[in-house]
Amino acid sequence: MELTSPFTLEYAYKRSLGPVLSRFFTALRDGRLEGVRTATGRVLFPPLEYDPDTGEDVGEPVEVGPGGVVTAWTAAPPPGEAWVLVRLDGADTAMLHRFTGDPASLETGLRVTARLAEQRVGFITDIAGFEVEA
Amino acid sequence: MSTPVAITGIGQTRYAAKRDDLSMPGLVREAAKRALDDAGVDWSDIDAVVLGKAPDMFEGVVQPELFLAGALGAVGKPMMRVHTAGSVGGSTAVVASHLISSGVHKRILTVAWEKQSESNAMWALSQRFPFAPPTTAGAGGYFAPIIRAYMRRTDAPEHIGWQVAVKDRQNAALNPLAHLQIPDISLEKVQASPMLWDPIRYLETCPSSDGACAMVMSCEDDGHKDAAWVHGTAMRSEPMLFAGRDEVSPQAGKDCARDAYAEAGITPADIDCAELYVPFSWYEPMWLENVGLAESGWRAVDEGRTALGGDLPINMSGGVLSSNPIGASGMIRFAEAALQVRGRAGAHQVDGAKLALGHAYGGGSQFFSMWIVGSERPS
Numbered sequence: 001m002e003l004t005s006p007f008t009l010e011y012a013y014k015r016s017l018g019p020v021l022s023r024f025f026t027a028l029r030d031g032r033l034e035g036v037r038t039a040t041g042r043v044l045f046p047p048l049e050y051d052p053d054t055g056e057d058v059g060e061p062v063e064v065g066p067g068g069v070v071t072a073w074t075a076a077p078p079p080g081e082a083w084v085l086v087r088l089d090g091a092d093t094a095m096l097h098r099f100t101g102d103p104a105s106l107e108t109g110l111r112v113t114a115r116l117a118e119q120r121v122g123f124i125t126d127i128a129g130f131e132v133e134a
Numbered sequence: 135m136s137t138p139v140a141i142t143g144i145g146q147t148r149y150a151a152k153r154d155d156l157s158m159p160g161l162v163r164e165a166a167k168r169a170l171d172d173a174g175v176d177w178s179d180i181d182a183v184v185l186g187k188a189p190d191m192f193e194g195v196v197q198p199e200l201f202l203a204g205a206l207g208a209v210g211k212p213m214m215r216v217h218t219a220g221s222v223g224g225s226t227a228v229v230a231s232h233l234i235s236s237g238v239h240k241r242i243l244t245v246a247w248e249k250q251s252e253s254n255a256m257w258a259l260s261q262r263f264p265f266a267p268p269t270t271a272g273a274g275g276y277f278a279p280i281i282r283a284y285m286r287r288t289d290a291p292e293h294i295g296w297q298v299a300v301k302d303r304q305n306a307a308l309n310p311l312a313h314l315q316i317p318d319i320s321l322e323k324v325q326a327s328p329m330l331w332d333p334i335r336y337l338e339t340c341p342s343s344d345g346a347c348a349m350v351m352s353c354e355d356d357g358h359k360d361a362a363w364v365h366g367t368a369m370r371s372e373p374m375l376f377a378g379r380d381e382v383s384p385q386a387g388k389d390c391a392r393d394a395y396a397e398a399g400i401t402p403a404d405i406d407c408a409e410l411y412v413p414f415s416w417y418e419p420m421w422l423e424n425v426g427l428a429e430s431g432w433r434a435v436d437e438g439r440t441a442l443g444g445d446l447p448i449n450m451s452g453g454v455l456s457s458n459p460i461g462a463s464g465m466i467r468f469a470e471a472a473l474q475v476r477g478r479a480g481a482h483q484v485d486g487a488k489l490a491l492g493h494a495y496g497g498g499s500q501f502f503s504m505w506i507v508g509s510e511r512p513s
Contacts, residue, residue, distance in 0.1 A: 005264035013194040014252040018157030048204060049159050055177035055207025 020049045023061060029122040033114060034061040035091050045091035046124070064090040066114040067133055073110075075103040086112055086130055100129035136235040138512055140361040141472045143173025143350030149313035149457035152251040153344035158195065159205030162247045165346035165462075166206055169243065173350035174357070177207030180350070181239040185215045186226025186246035188461035188496075191258040193249055206245060218371070220411070222246060223347065223464025224494030224503030228367045230351055231505070235364070240353045247346035248459035255342065255460060267375070273413065274339060276498060278331035281416040284382045285333065290419065290432035292333060296324040298415035299338045299455060301441050306452025308442075308481035313343045313457040338415035338455075345459035347466045355511075362472035365489070366398030366506040374498035381499060383424045390502040391425035398506040400489065402426040405506070407447040407474055407484040408491035409467035413454045422448070425493060425504070442482065450474065450482040464494025468505055475509040 017025065020036060024047045027034040035045030036058040043062050044051075051058055065088035072094075075082035082099040084106070099106065100115065111133040120126040145168025147153065153161055162185075170176060183206050185199045195201055199215035206213070216226040223246035230244035256272040284290065303319040306312035316323075319337070327336035355361040370390035372379070395401060402425070410421045418440065419431025427446060428434040440448040449455070451470040454463050471492035473479045479487075489508045495501060 003265070007264050009261065011191075011194070011254065011257055016154040016157055016249075016252065018155070018160035021157065049157065050163065050204050050207075052204050052209050055204075055209070 018049060020047055020058060025122040027061070028126045029120045031116055031120065032063060033065040033088060035064045035088075036060070037062050042092040043090060044093050045088050046095050062090060064088040068112055068114070068130075070106065070108055070110040070112055072108060073099065073106045075099075075106060078103070082106060084112065084130055088114070097127060098129040099131070101131045105132055137237050137353045139231045139234045139364040140352050140355045140358070140511075141349055141364070141507065142352050142356040142358045142361045143169040143171070143175065144469045144473055145169030145172055145348045146311050146466065146469065147345045147347075148311050149343045149345040149459060151313065151342065151344070153249065154251065158193065158247070158249050158252070159202055161249055161344065162202055162245050162346045162348070163205045165247070165348040166243060166245050169348035169350050173352070175241065175350060179241055180207060180211065180243045181241050182212035182233060183208040184226055184230040184233065184242060184244040185213065186222040186244070186461055186465060187215060187217065188219060188222055188248055189217075189258060192255055192460065193253040206243065212239075218369070218501040218503065219496030220413075220460055221464050221494040221496030221501040221503045223462050223466065224411075224468055224492060224505070225369055225464070225501070227349060227465050227468040227492075228369055228503050228505060230349070231364050231367055234351050234353050242351045243348065244351065244465070245346060245348040246462040246465035248461040249344045250342040250459060251344050274331040274334055277414055277417075278334050280381045280499070281333060281414065281420070284416060284420050287382060288430065288432060293321065294419055294432045294435050295333065295335075295338050295415040296321045297435050298412065298418045299324045302412070302415075302449050302453045302455040305442055305450050305482055306456035309451050309456070311457070312452040313341050313345075314452070314455075334414050334416070340413040340454045340458035341456070343457050343459040345457060345462050347462045347469050349465070349469055349472070360476045360478065362475045362507045362509065363511050364505060365400070365508045365512050366394040366396070367504070368393035368397065369503045371501045374500045382420060384499050384502075386500065387421070387424040387495065387502045388426070390504050394491075394504040394506050395426070398489075400506065404489055405446075405491050406487040406489050407450060408493065409449055409451060409453065409470045411454055411464060411467055411494045412449060413458060413463075415455065418448055421493065421495075425491070427491075442484070447484050450479060450484060452482075464496070464503060467494055468492035471505070472507045475507050477509070
């Protein structure tokens with residue numbers, strides 16, 4: 001005989017973002033897309049607290065986008081979701097996000113633009129998704 | 135013949151109930167950067183990073199070594215995580231030192247941390263897992279009956295715990311990084327504080343702290359005339375529950391101490407001062423006996439021998455009773471021992487300290503780690 005017992009574990013953790021990411025999410029809530037410049041001159045978007053190449057602190061914020069270019073993409077068959085890696089104008093790194101346009105239009109190099117959510121709360125979903133640039 | 139290990143850099147955060155000015159990566163970074171600066175080295179000078187962290191449930195971060203690699207300059211370098219419950223800060227330092235003494239690496243950054251404000255250790259330690267005995271009321275509930283057993287066994291008077299609580303907070307007042315600052319602490323205040331888990335009163339317990347501690351260890355002195363040197367290390371464990379177990383003075387703790395002294399080639403009488411892991415006041419006399427520093431731990435306390443001006447100062451930094459970022463608390467003991475033999479402990483320095491002991495324990499008094507550090511390079 002095998003004995004089993006249900007066990008539910010729930011706890012609401014807290015998170016503090018620190019100065020770099022607090023600035024990023026505050027700007028995002030206000031409708032601005034801000035990356036950070038590293039000591040070597042690269043612009044990271046979304047920002048990281050520390051330069052992954054050198055381990056050094058990152059520098060001042062740099063406004064990027066809202067337009068950008070698709071560097072890679074994937075789409076599930078309809079009615080599935082489509083996902084894009086987008087390098088925003090002015091940034092050197094790409095971010096993964098949802099593509100809200102017609103998946104049939106997706107191709108590497110496609111110009112897209114960020115569509116911000118109407119109600120923004122300081123979370124990454126304040127970018128509702130990316131759509132084809134007009 | 136193993137390579138001698140030098141501690142050339144030590145960095146600690148300020149300890150506080152809430153460091154909500156920093157993310158978790160920012161917290162470990164603060165300690166790590168201070169250790170690098172103290173050693174006079176840069177991220178690129180580090181060969182590998184060894185991270186210590188208490189149970190994942192405390193912050194809900196699984197595999198923190200991956201989460202924190204970027205903040206610790208470890209991208210592309212060997213990085214590992216050590217986990218031995220509350221003793222982890224000590225074990226992490228021991229593991230890091232072995233990576234030098236074995237000749238595997240030349241310079242290591244080791245870091246241990248906890249951000250208790252983003253979690254709830256009491257909750258994490260009070261789960262009633264199916265088919266397992268509950269600890270029911272956090273660490274205090276678990277340890278209180280063991281303390282009672284010590285008092286009964288040794289006829290220790292009740293005020294011993296109060297004396298430790300006062301002494302450690304007086305020491306904390308000399309340590310600007312310490313979390314609890316209670317300059318007007320007194321026996322009366324401790325005695326009047328609420329009883330939490332008989333016989334443990336509120337002021338006889340450790341706080342919940344955010345903080346991190348870091349050290350740079352090297353196979354040479356990195357040009358630092360005041361480097362601390364590792365003379366002996368040891369780790370031991372035993373099961374939490376078995377028939378006939380001595381929970382007051384666990385065999386694993388005795389064995390761990392014996393090994394550390396033997397490796398250092400010394401006896402307990404050679405130790406000038408020690409940082410023992412004391413989260414509840416009574417664990418000072420209990421560990422004094424367990425690690426062989428005193429025949430009667432409570433008499434050593436009662437006679438004032440463990441005060442900063444005594445002949446066997448214990449927890450000069452204020453100890454776990456004054457700052458407790460759990461995962462880091464063991465490493466703070468080890469780092470503070472190293473600061474003492476470097477003569478760098480500031481207002482809580484023990485004059486002329488040459489050999490110091492760092493000690494940590496964890497779980498249900500089942501994991502032990504210790505190191506002995508000295509001002510001289512071991513021969």
